[in-house]
Amino acid sequence: MNQNNGMQKRMLIMTLVVFVFFIAYEFLVLKPQQEARAQKAKEELSQKQNAAPDVNTVATQTLSTDVNGNPVDMSKSADALSSKAIASSQIVSVIKTAKNVIEIDTLGRVAQVTLLEKKYKDENTNQIKLLESNQLRPLEVRFADANLNTEAFKVNVIASSSNVDATTQVQELILTQNLTNSILTKKFTIYPDGHYDLTVSTTNDKQFFISNGFRPNVLADMYAVHGFISKLNDNTLKTIEDGDLDKNENIVGAKFISNFDRYYATVIYNFEKSLNVTVMPDSSSNPQGFIHGGNSISFSGYIGPKNHRDLEALNPELIDVIDYGWFTFIAKPMFLLLQFIQGYIGNWGWTIVILTILIKLVLYPLSYKGMVSMQKLKDLAPKMKEIQARYKDDKQKQSMHMMELYKKHGANPMGGCLPLILQIPVFFAIYRVLLNAIELKGAPWILWVHDLAEMDPYFVLPILMGATMYLQQKITPNTMQDEMQKKIFQFLPVVFTFFFLWFPAGLTLYWFINNLFTIGQQYYINKVFERKRAEKA
Structure with a gap:
């Protein structure tokens, strides 16, 4: 009986300690961080409104390769999250589907995704925007050649159309970047449900990597997992939470990769030809995925809510983007x-x-x-x-x-x-x-x-x-x-x-x-x- 009472006492004390920790963490750590980010966002937005810089002057990461041909980070990414506002001068094409608006910037990246369905509204009743303006953007290309990579961050892409209406039928968009020793081409096929197919290619056999970007930042709190997840060819899942990556990790044979917060995700997938990926830590040890593109690669992508039916409609295996943690087999x-x-x-x-x-x-x-x-x-x-x-x-x-x-x-x-x-x-x-x-x-x-x-x-x-x-x-x-x-x-x-x-x-x-x-x-x-x-x- 004494042993039983002792065990009960330890369980009760442990429960109280855990809950006190969560509450203290919420009020003493998370809330001050959120308030600081919100204040910084207002300040940055004010600065942008006074003098909106060209995208090419914004600090970017450069990338070269190590002796094994893996991407190597040559500079640190921004430490703090900024507002989601994107200067119109940065946008070369706006894609509208039945579910979202996708803005493509002057470097051929996804600068912003705005959800159009009525239920996706923020605390100010505005339609939710998924991406932060100064984080790693989806579909950013990094060249293995350091000199070419430096040039690529200074040369704007040319879009086949500045406005694409894919609300009712499939549309195409071609982005071309004319560099000294290569031409980079991104050919999009955009569907009304908001997802896309993409083929990326270079001339003169120039090797590149392409990212699915930093995760959406709408709701990333202490209660839910947020970070990177990948499904491998053996159907196992690999999850790396934000703040947990201290060195590069190589993933060979991935069906999809995704960066996600509680409700939203950026996803790149190919169920016919698997992807090889290097996951790199940013300055805050958050995971950033880079797909090895060779000189040409094709895949499909989706940036939006982790809605079960929507993901299943694209491919039943994409349901695994929704991470339930240890008890997934029951959940x-x-x-x-x-x-x-x-x-x-x-x-x-x-x-x-x-x-x-x-x-x-x-x-x-x-x-x-x-x-x-x-x-x-x-x-x-x-x-x-x-x-x-x-x-x-x-x-x-x-x-x-x-x-x-x-x-x-x-x-x-x-x-x-x-x-x-x-x-x-x-x-x-x-x-x-x-x-x-x-x-x-x-x-x-x-x-x-x-x-x-x-x-x-x-x-x-x-x-x-x-x-x-x-x-x-x-x-x-x-x-x-x-x-x-x-x-x-x-x-x-x-x-x-x-x-x-x-x-x-x-x-x-x-x-x-x-x-x-x-x-x-x-x-x-x-x-x-x-x-x-x-x-x-």
Whole structure:
């Protein structure tokens, strides 16, 4: 029993430490960083408006190769994120599809992607722009020849058209860059759904590398993974999170590469001829992917939301761009079930409610065993105290008599913990699904909840979640003997409520409904045991 209490105490303390760390990190680190970036963005935007520089004068990275032919970074990229504003003088072609607007700059790179669907709006109700103006841009070409590379950052491309309307039918765009010893050509085929095919070639056998750019920077927070992901020919996934890359990494035989934040991604893929990639760290150890292009390469690309159906329509394997972390094997089928239910219900909020109920029903046998075990331990508490007092100086005898007591009454000191441990993968999986599902973006539920991907604006759901967690504690048998443990345990609903204030409403809704049904199950078990006690009396 002492060992069990000790384990419970360690688990509670660990839980509190983790949550305090998250909260402290959110307020002491992330928020000041976000505020600093926002202030810097305003200052840079103001400077641009006063004197917009030509793109060729903007600091760029130059690249040469090492002895193995891999790209080598010759200068540092910008440390801080800037605003997403792009000077019109930098743009040579504007592509409009049914889903987005893609702006091509004077060096033939994707300077900006603006999402057109109504639900993709920022906090100022403007249509979301995905890319930062002074980060590595998608489709930037680096030459192996250092001299040619230097020249390439000074020579503007020539576009076959300054405006391309691909809203209803497939269109083409050709970009040509005339260099001293080579001509670089990019031939786009652009589709109404926003994706493209691209062939890049050079004359005179000039070797180059091409990047899918720095990740979109719309929502990169502490709660979700953001960085680089690649799918290899053996169907394994390689993920490198932002800040974790300290040296170049070579990837041979990739089906796709992607840089992503919580909801959006830049993707380059080729499922017929695999890609060889070098991933380089920028000055902040963030991963930047460069595809080995040789003197000619063809692939397809997509820059936009990590929407499950959109990615699946391009190729089912692109669903792997959505990273659910350790519990992907549970999270993927769980999302498919969520999407299936939503197809009938039509409302993502009620879909979450129904999914939560289904999960509770499936896990009910485990929950029931845990609750019954806790009730038995509660009934045995007086006898356990008696044994502890009688053999307080002989721990071996104390443990022996405790085991005899458990065996006689069919109680298991771990019975309440084991079912919970077995449910943890499911909880983490649904957490990951709801955290990364951009399908919840702009999805309303009822009355005050207009966007399940955003926090509850009036904190109703977090407060209800905390209240139900407190009520759940009150009716759940507590076998803790230590008063300090009890106080820590009683404080958890407050900590969780505070923590969930800024969580997406969809995730908080799941937790609230889960608590509600746990209370119902616990109430039923309590009534059954009360009836049994009355019968014995």
